[in-house]
Amino acid sequence: MGVVEGLTEFLPISSTGHLILAGALLGFHGEKAKVFDIAIQTGAIFAVILVYWERIKSTIVELPTERRAQKFALNVLVGFLPAVVLALIFGKFIKAHLFTPTVVATTFILGGFIILWAEKRSAGGTVARVNSVDEMTVMDAFKVGLVQCLAMIPGTSRSGATIIGGMFLGLSRKTATDFSFFLAIPTLIGAGVYSLYKERALLSTADIPLFAVGLVFSFISAWLCVRWLLKYISSNSFVPFAYYRIVFGVIVLITAWTGVVSWSEA
Numbered sequence: 001m002g003v004v005e006g007l008t009e010f011l012p013i014s015s016t017g018h019l020i021l022a023g024a025l026l027g028f029h030g031e032k033a034k035v036f037d038i039a040i041q042t043g044a045i046f047a048v049i050l051v052y053w054e055r056i057k058s059t060i061v062e063l064p065t066e067r068r069a070q071k072f073a074l075n076v077l078v079g080f081l082p083a084v085v086l087a088l089i090f091g092k093f094i095k096a097h098l099f100t101p102t103v104v105a106t107t108f109i110l111g112g113f114i115i116l117w118a119e120k121r122s123a124g125g126t127v128a129r130v131n132s133v134d135e136m137t138v139m140d141a142f143k144v145g146l147v148q149c150l151a152m153i154p155g156t157s158r159s160g161a162t163i164i165g166g167m168f169l170g171l172s173r174k175t176a177t178d179f180s181f182f183l184a185i186p187t188l189i190g191a192g193v194y195s196l197y198k199e200r201a202l203l204s205t206a207d208i209p210l211f212a213v214g215l216v217f218s219f220i221s222a223w224l225c226v227r228w229l230l231k232y233i234s235s236n237s238f239v240p241f242a243y244y245r246i247v248f249g250v251i252v253l254i255t256a257w258t259g260v261v262s263w264s265e266a
Contacts, residue, residue, distance in 0.1 A: 001036070005222070006217065006221025007222070010048070010180075010184070011160075012111070012241050012242075013244060013245055014156060016099075016104075016154045017154050017156075017157070020101060020104050024263045025263075032203070034195075035196065039211055042193075043218030044221075048184060048185060051223065051226050059072055059073060072133065074141075075136055078145060080183060080186045080190075081145060083145065083148055086149045086152065087152065094153065098153060100154075102253070105253045106249065108155050108252070109246050109250065111245050115238050119242070130170055133179050135175075141179075144165060144180075148161055148162045158184065159180050163177050164176075173238075174233060177230070
């Protein structure tokens, strides 16, 4: 599960969706499994912090005096806030009713077609308005933050929503990807800490090895994936991920409907 999280968290293919499907196949579900799925995202975030450490460190050091650092930090904060508000309002309902393989497969397919649409616009000559995270306005950050909220629906993909949404909003592919990674830091750490605190009654010291293994393997696989993705986007589009989403989603729906695979809806 840690490897699945790390490999899928920052690709536009939905880590939550893959964790739900993997958990269904492994028989790993229930309230504790949902907490586990959210908590191990923190391991993936440490990988992003490591990859972007120089920018993060310089921002912290320059924050008291440099306008550039202050603007960047403000943009990340503004992009983060919509997810906080909507998660508090709708989070419980979504966990109770939408964390199912069928929902995941459906959103996989829909998301794949949206990626194809975005890439078609890009290939058609649409010029990016913003070419670095430092050129983003507060309103750009807020709009990307609103788009990120779509990822509350399992299978949508947080990175997919922010990257593709950012491209629709005029950000270059590289800028949208970078900001998606930076935005993930407070979003996923916050979600992990909040989930662990809220469901602390479900957990005990006996769960520490389970969570530790998930965090470690999530970190390692995410570090490898992020480094690869940053090289990939320099000369490639997200079209292959779109086709992957569509094909995988169709396979899940067909196997569920025919009974070839006994997907658990729990």
